[in-house]
Amino acid sequence: MTTLPKCPTCSSEYTYEDGEMFVCPECAHEWPMAAAEIAEVGSVVRDAFGSMLNDGDSVTVIKDLKIKGSSSVVKVGTKVRNIRIVSGDHDIDCKIDGIGAMQLKSGFVKKA
Numbered sequence: 001m002t003t004l005p006k007c008p009t010c011s012s013e014y015t016y017e018d019g020e021m022f023v024c025p026e027c028a029h030e031w032p033m034a035a036a037e038i039a040e041v042g043s044v045v046r047d048a049f050g051s052m053l054n055d056g057d058s059v060t061v062i063k064d065l066k067i068k069g070s071s072s073v074v075k076v077g078t079k080v081r082n083i084r085i086v087s088g089d090h091d092i093d094c095k096i097d098g099i100g101a102m103q104l105k106s107g108f109v110k111k112a
């Protein structure tokens, strides 16, 4: 990604680069780019309500989700255990009882 990271302190989107540092114009927080790159690798994934999701978390599906290439549907309220955060459009890798391995979008789940 080429976009600048959001400010880790106030979540401002108006960060800019200043040499080796990122600077937030809203709260004056400065942080080194090297740290931001590390953060980017394990980029923060949030659920539909803004809770941070981590590997091993359990989530609940908040919307019926059709599974591509099959007639199965992951019903709203389905509990998914032991998720794994991955990068991409679908940022949660998981296994659902009765369905198998699949990927979900973090915007369609709620941290359990």
Ligand SMILES: [Zn+2]
Residues within 6 Å of the ligand: 007, 008, 009, 010, 011, 012, 024, 025, 026, 027, 028, 029
């Ligand atoms: Zn800030």
